[in-house]
Structure formats: C-alpha cells, structure tokens
Amino acid sequence: MTEKANIIVIGTGGTIAGQGKAAINTSAYLCSVLGIDEILRTIPHASALANLRAEQLLQTGSENFNNEHLLAIGRRVSRLLAQDDVDGVVITHGTDTIEETAYFLHLTLKSAKPVVVVGSMRPPSAMSSDAALNLYDAIAVAAHPSSRGIGTLVVANDEIHTARDVVKSNSVKLEAFRSPYGALGHVIEGQPRYYRRPWRAHTLDTPWSIDTLGALPKVDIVYAYGALAPDAVNAIASRARGLIYVGTGNGNVAEHLIEPLRDAARRGVHVVRASRTGNGIVLRNGAQPDDEYGWLTVEDQIPPKARILLTLALTQADDMQALQVAFERY
Structure with a gap:
C-alpha cells in the first residue's frame, strides 16, 4: 500500500x-x-x-x-x-x-x-x-x-x-x-x-528566492482611457520605480501621454507597456518605438502579473535589457 x-x-x-x-x-x-x-x-x-x-x-x-x-x-x-x-x-x-x-x-x-x-x-x-x-x-x-x-x-x-x-x-x-x-x-x-x-x-x-527577499520596490499600474490626463500619469509615476502602463490594443499610448511617460523613463522609472485587452502579446517596437523611448513591454503577461514580475526583477537588475529579458523568460 x-x-x-x-x-x-x-x-x-x-x-x-x-x-x-x-x-x-x-x-x-x-x-x-x-x-x-x-x-x-x-x-x-x-x-x-x-x-x-x-x-x-x-x-x-x-x-x-x-x-x-x-x-x-x-x-x-x-x-x-x-x-x-x-x-x-x-x-x-x-x-x-x-x-x-x-x-x-x-x-x-x-x-x-x-x-x-x-x-x-x-x-x-x-x-x-x-x-x-x-x-x-x-x-x-x-x-x-x-x-x-x-x-x-x-x-x-x-x-x-x-x-x-x-x-x-x-x-x-x-x-x-x-x-x-x-x-x-x-x-x-x-x-x-x-x-x-x-x-x-x-x-x-528563477533568480529570486523568497528566503532572501527583503522589502519590495514600488511598482504601480496606470490604466489607459480616453480622458486620462498627463497629471494623473505624472502623479503615479513620481512615487514608483516601475510603472505598468495598460494601454489600448497592442499597448497603444495616446499622443498626449507619450511625453509624460518618456519623462518618467528619463527620471529612471521603468515604464512597461501592457494591454487592457486581457489577452495577446504586446509587440516590442510595434505600436511605439520602445527602444527610442526607453520603454519595456510585457510580452504576453497581464498587467497585475507584470507588476509582480517587474517588482521581483527590480530587486536584482536596473538596466532595460535585463528587465526586458525577464518578461521574455518568465
């Protein structure tokens, strides 16, 4: 038995x-x-x-x-x-x-x-x-x-x-x-x-162990909609090390929000494009020139889980290439 x-x-x-x-x-x-x-x-x-x-x-x-x-x-x-x-x-x-x-x-x-x-x-x-x-x-x-x-x-x-x-x-x-x-x-x-x-x-x-993790870095999520104002994006980004931007379609960003998100990236905030559709891949350098703007993409991950992954990735890395690899591997 x-x-x-x-x-x-x-x-x-x-x-x-x-x-x-x-x-x-x-x-x-x-x-x-x-x-x-x-x-x-x-x-x-x-x-x-x-x-x-x-x-x-x-x-x-x-x-x-x-x-x-x-x-x-x-x-x-x-x-x-x-x-x-x-x-x-x-x-x-x-x-x-x-x-x-x-x-x-x-x-x-x-x-x-x-x-x-x-x-x-x-x-x-x-x-x-x-x-x-x-x-x-x-x-x-x-x-x-x-x-x-x-x-x-x-x-x-x-x-x-x-x-x-x-x-x-x-x-x-x-x-x-x-x-x-x-x-x-x-x-x-x-x-x-x-x-x-x-x-x-x-x-x-994975490189992250619960046994050695301390305080986790702050990563926030901002959800795109037609009347989303730049001030709201600036306020949220000002308090975070990472920002998941939940865009329309293939992670699209409205014209009036491009500069606030670029400003956030220049200040060292890691901006990650995601999609509010709930399914599918956000293609890097597809809807936006991510390399030029210093942005990341979630690959196929939903925004709440993208927040979890970026939070963990930021405990060990801060450069854009390493962070993007995390989204492609995990």
Whole structure:
C-alpha cells in the first residue's frame, strides 16, 4: 500500500471561508469568517487522499493583500516545504487576487514540492457551492507525485492551471478561471490528469528566492482611457520605480501621454507597456518605438502579473535589457 502524502493546508480567508445568510446567497455573503479547520470538516473524505495538517495564517479577503502579505505567505510556505515531513502545501485564498499570489510563489519558492492555491466562487453555505470540491481537488493535486516540479498551481472548477497563465475572467461564474493556452490538466474523481507542462522558467530556475527577499520596490499600474490626463500619469509615476502602463490594443499610448511617460523613463522609472485587452502579446517596437523611448513591454503577461514580475526583477537588475529579458523568460 502506498504511503499517503503529508499535506499542509494553510487558510488565508476569502470566499472559500465565507458564509451567507441563506443557501441562495451565492454572491452576497460575509467573506473570511470560517476558519480553515471548519472548512476542512466539510470534506472528511479528503483524509483518504493525504495526511492533513491545517494552520490559519491570515483571515481576510485577497483584495486586501499587498506586498507584505505576499512575503508573509511565501516565507511561511518556504519554511514548510523545507521540512522533510511535508510533501506539499495547499493554500486557501480569495479568488480576487489568487493569480497574483500564485505567480509570486511560482517565481520565488525554491522547491519542487507541489504548492496549490485554491479558492471558490461561492461560499460553502451556498447551493451548488464549489468550495468543497475545489478544496478536495486541490488536496488531490498536491498529494499526487505527478504534480512535483511544475511550479505553483491553481485548481478551480475541475481544472489545473499553471500560476503563470491563469486569470480570473468573470466576477460570479463558477468557470471564472482560464488560461490563454489552456489548463495543464483536469481533476477527475480525485485523480489529476496532466496534458502539458509549463514552458516558462519557474521556482528552482528563477533568480529570486523568497528566503532572501527583503522589502519590495514600488511598482504601480496606470490604466489607459480616453480622458486620462498627463497629471494623473505624472502623479503615479513620481512615487514608483516601475510603472505598468495598460494601454489600448497592442499597448497603444495616446499622443498626449507619450511625453509624460518618456519623462518618467528619463527620471529612471521603468515604464512597461501592457494591454487592457486581457489577452495577446504586446509587440516590442510595434505600436511605439520602445527602444527610442526607453520603454519595456510585457510580452504576453497581464498587467497585475507584470507588476509582480517587474517588482521581483527590480530587486536584482536596473538596466532595460535585463528587465526586458525577464518578461521574455518568465
């Protein structure tokens, strides 16, 4: 008989820890009120998958998470993964920023052991809640040997996604999570089935370690719209080392905003063109002469994850070429 894996389940709050007044409250409920032990008691059959231990690290909606929260989660997970009696970690998390936390861990953890981040679109108290099955599936994925060495994963709606690609794309539907190149695999009857592996470098193959990271540099995001004024761009850029400019289409920049962004770059702010479309590649020197202006491009990354990547890249590099390579490699 195969020995069961030892899995730590970390609670941080979110909808998966929420509770509504009635079963019909699928979208109106109190967030982050159930402890991780209470949530695990709703799936007693998960004990057949692994030896489980639980701990409550945070208890808040993920919309509140900042750089300090990411560092705290990463450091705790890293310490657990370093223990010989721990085979993997599952993190219950609010869905609002689940892809950002997962991507941060994907880039900074130095272990091949599985780490799975999981949330739910409906609280456990709601009819047809996805909380119990998502958590059960996440434990199944973390406990399975095929999940080793492929970075941080997000499990939702029977699908297994790589942290690099996954995006929350709907505010209420159960099928809210998608990856532009498809899921890595699926969970069927408690068994993960993989069909592809992440291609971009992660975990052991990145230069960033959660164990040595200190305070993170400030990187902000500015979202383009028709009436965006230069003063707003100047105000945001004045406080940042990096600025993700979320342009229209292929990262387009309106004529009246080119000079404010060029000024920011001259002052040493790393300006990165992204797209508000939510999908596709921002082509370097395509919509704008990036080399001439001293700007970077996100390649195919969405703005919130581009912020995570630039934040990490700035802890080790400050020249434009090295920073652009980071967007092309990770």
